[in-house]
Amino acid sequence: MSKALLVLGASTYQVPAIETAKRLGYRVITTDNNPSNPGHVLADASFRVDTTDLDGVLALAVRENISGVIAPCTDIAVTTAAHVAEQLHLPGPVPAAAHILTHKQYFREFLANVGFACPRAFPLANDALPAVGLFDGRKWLVKPNRSSGSKGIFIVLSEAEFLTRVVESRAFSVDGSAILEEFIEGTQHTCEGVLKEGKVALALLTDRDTAPPPYTATTGHRVPSRLPEAVQTRVLGTIEEVLGRLGVTSGPFDCDFVADGERIVLIEITPRLGGNSLSRLFQVALDFDLVAYAVRNACGDTGKLPPSKPPKCSTVLILGVNQSGLFHFDQAKFAALRHEPWVRALELDFERGHPVKQFINGHHRVGEALIAAANRDELDRRVDELKARLKLVGA
Numbered sequence: 001m002s003k004a005l006l007v008l009g010a011s012t013y014q015v016p017a018i019e020t021a022k023r024l025g026y027r028v029i030t031t032d033n034n035p036s037n038p039g040h041v042l043a044d045a046s047f048r049v050d051t052t053d054l055d056g057v058l059a060l061a062v063r064e065n066i067s068g069v070i071a072p073c074t075d076i077a078v079t080t081a082a083h084v085a086e087q088l089h090l091p092g093p094v095p096a097a098a099h100i101l102t103h104k105q106y107f108r109e110f111l112a113n114v115g116f117a118c119p120r121a122f123p124l125a126n127d128a129l130p131a132v133g134l135f136d137g138r139k140w141l142v143k144p145n146r147s148s149g150s151k152g153i154f155i156v157l158s159e160a161e162f163l164t165r166v167v168e169s170r171a172f173s174v175d176g177s178a179i180l181e182e183f184i185e186g187t188q189h190t191c192e193g194v195l196k197e198g199k200v201a202l203a204l205l206t207d208r209d210t211a212p213p214p215y216t217a218t219t220g221h222r223v224p225s226r227l228p229e230a231v232q233t234r235v236l237g238t239i240e241e242v243l244g245r246l247g248v249t250s251g252p253f254d255c256d257f258v259a260d261g262e263r264i265v266l267i268e269i270t271p272r273l274g275g276n277s278l279s280r281l282f283q284v285a286l287d288f289d290l291v292a293y294a295v296r297n298a299c300g301d302t303g304k305l306p307p308s309k310p311p312k313c314s315t316v317l318i319l320g321v322n323q324s325g326l327f328h329f330d331q332a333k334f335a336a337l338r339h340e341p342w343v344r345a346l347e348l349d350f351e352r353g354h355p356v357k358q359f360i361n362g363h364h365r366v367g368e369a370l371i372a373a374a375n376r377d378e379l380d381r382r383v384d385e386l387k388a389r390l391k392l393v394g395a
Contacts, residue, residue, distance in 0.1 A: 002027050003067035003299050006060070006084070008051040008077035010039025013275045013362075017072040018042045020291045026299065029064050031057060051077035052174055058084050066090070068299030072291070073275035075102045075148040075268075076174050082271075091300050093271040097246035101270050104145050105179050114245060116238070117265045119182040127166050130180060135159050139183035141216070142166050144173030148275070150217035151361040155183060161214070184267075186260030190221060191235060191253075192278045194293065194305060198249040200236045201305050204282050208256070211320070215360045218276045220317040222379060223285050224310060227259055235264055242269060252294045254278070277316045277368055284344060284370060285311035312372065313379050317386070319348070319367040320359020325394035327356045327366060333389040342382050344370035356394045366392060 004027040007018055018039045021028045030043040033050040040046035049056040061069060061084045069084045071077035078098045085092025100106045111118035122130035135158050142165045144152040152172030154165040169178040188210055193203030206221035225232065239255055254274030256267045273279055273294050282290045293303040327350050338346050348367035350356060357364045369386060373379035
């Protein structure tokens with residue numbers, strides 16, 4: 001009998017893990033609270049157990065006699081995956097580490113306690129301001145304490161904006177709480193990689209594009225990063241030290257950080273595959289199937305890692321529209337773009353005329369694109385060209 005993999009979540013960004021596991025010969029079981037998610041129809045068996053239900057998912061895992069559990073591209077299921085892995089003696093992060101890394105407030109407190117740079121943050125159990133005098137010309141972020149996909153995250157500049165956003169932010173949090181966090185000026189980046197024996201064995205460090213303020217959702221990743229080599233080396237060392245202090249020494253990880261000159265501030269880091277099609281970019285940039293590695297690793301099967309090398313110049317774009325309405329785009333130019341040699345992939349999620357929402361979090365995407373180029377300057381020009389030719393709008 002083939003090994004069984006339990007995939008926590010079955011939305012768009014979990015589909016590659018499901019498809020990859022099937023291709024590798026594993027029996028795939030999916031579960032979440034949305035039976036209409038596309039990954040369920042691809043699985044060998046699917047269930048409607050919420051991915052935050054530790055006892056319910058554990059009982060399901062026991063019944064299905066799983067060999068591995070994985071929570072790709074979603075923070076809120078990482079704690080459950082760690083719990084199940086520990087109880088069934090399967091590969092996975094220790095629950096204590098997963099708990100800290102997926103609760104924004106706990107992670108901020110951990111960073112401060114061990115002496116790492118981190119933004120000031122205040123817990124928000126209700127809708128009241130945590131202190132007076134915070135809005136003195138500085139930017140702040142209101143964030144759900146436990147969520148994913150940039151849902152409920154807003155940049156706020158005043159008490160009035162805070163009061164407008166905090167209720168919505170708390171509503172997106174699994175535990176109903178939020179944090180008010182200092183906005184760190186600098187450039188946005190992500191590091192997707194693999195730990196082996198406590199060291200970063202393979203990594204892709206990106207320049208991260210985001211939606212216009214007051215939103216922060218990821219709209220793309222570009223490689224190679226424009227960060228100086230010395231800063232990139234320091235990032236990898238910081239990731240190793242932070243995860244090592246929490247007892248995470250192997251497996252895939254995803255990290256968002258801000259670079260302000262020589263200063264590096266970790267914003268989030270979780271022991272899982274990253275979302276926003278980062279694994280797809282990983283494949284194009286480094287010729288390595290990170291999803292297959294993560295699937296095998298979750299089931300205790302050894303995967304071989306290639307030697308590190310510079311990434312090929314490429315980008316993944318998460319496409320969206322700037323206002324809600326009916327989806328429109330230039331169909332002739334869409335068809336022509338798909339035949340351009342520098343467009344590796346271009347996919348739209350909806351037909352013309354379909355209702356779409358303004359892109360303010362990952363659930364509002366309307367498609368994605370993969371672009372390759374000879375260098376970063378050319379890559380940046382190609383990104384602008386593709387967007388100008390497609391003319392994606394909601395009207």
